[in-house]
Amino acid sequence: MPHMKIEEEIKQSVFKTEYQKAYINVVFTAGYLEQAQAALFKPFGITLPQYNILRILRGQHPKPATISMLIERMLDKTSNASRIVDRLEAKELVTRKQCPADRRTVDVMITEKGLDLLKQMDGLEGGKGTGIMNLTEEEATQLNSLLDKIRS
Amino acid sequence: MPHMKIEEEIKQSVFKTEYQKAYINVVFTAGYLEQAQAALFKPFGITLPQYNILRILRGQHPKPATISMLIERMLDKTSNASRIVDRLEAKELVTRKQCPADRRTVDVMITEKGLDLLKQMDGLEGGKGTGIMNLTEEEATQLNSLLDKIRS
DNA sequence: GCAATAATAATGTACATACATTTAATGTAC
């Protein structure tokens, strides 16, 4: 498992600039964090996108959400909420039924089983156990402002 | 297109800790950078993983590389190099033939067409045009050391 | 009211990742 500087990780001799290195470093570190989180999730039988949808649904509970509301709130806006809901429905973690008021839309709701699963998973939240806690709180703040600046 | 702090981006009321925020911020920013880069790549008809493999092959040229060598050097170590090479071969950007010395392995080599394509794409390297250049050089260095610490 | 437009969800295709399995070739133990 990775415990190295980015140069060693990817066996690339030298980076031309700090920018190039930072770019690759952000992408690489995200992969690292996602992989660590996936490992934590595995025992529970759902993936991170599925978890994120369940969390949104819990936030709405007992009100239903529509697919477009899910897309709006998801981290990755272009992802395909319909199909993720398919899989959650197959696992009986959510229900889906046509909304009578606007028949184009679908009411998605988390089930008791879904709420139970989330309860079990509370504590995995926010990257705990993934390496993000190696930072001091001050460093985390600093990192946040640097990342915000990249997207500004 | 995103020009906001992370809280606004994902419409999540508040983060419990700076750590949780940093975690989501790294993952989200990586997605942002990757998407920006994918847009730059689109006119050239290859994806980022395909580009990364071509770059490794250019580094070896005119010596061939094996699939396991490609896996070793790739950013994402667990990805499926065989199938990415399939697609590069279909586009005639690489050749693949069984190695006589060890018939388990395959010699993968970049073609002239592949080298030409990379030449056209030089300049897209290292996240130029993706937002990473919003940082000062000092900030990029700072970011690198924070990310290294996450993975340490 | 009806035709054109917009919105919502689902679906199709290409590509990628994660993980397990399979096939073939090589190495090793005995």
Place this chain on the structure above:
DNA sequence: GTACATTAAATGTATGTACATTATTATTGC
């Protein structure tokens, strides 16, 4: 030298993303 283990690559399946298209329903303009 034959059985067993190891290595290299390919393949299968489930999942996800990106992007385009389709079907259905609402809304709008007239």
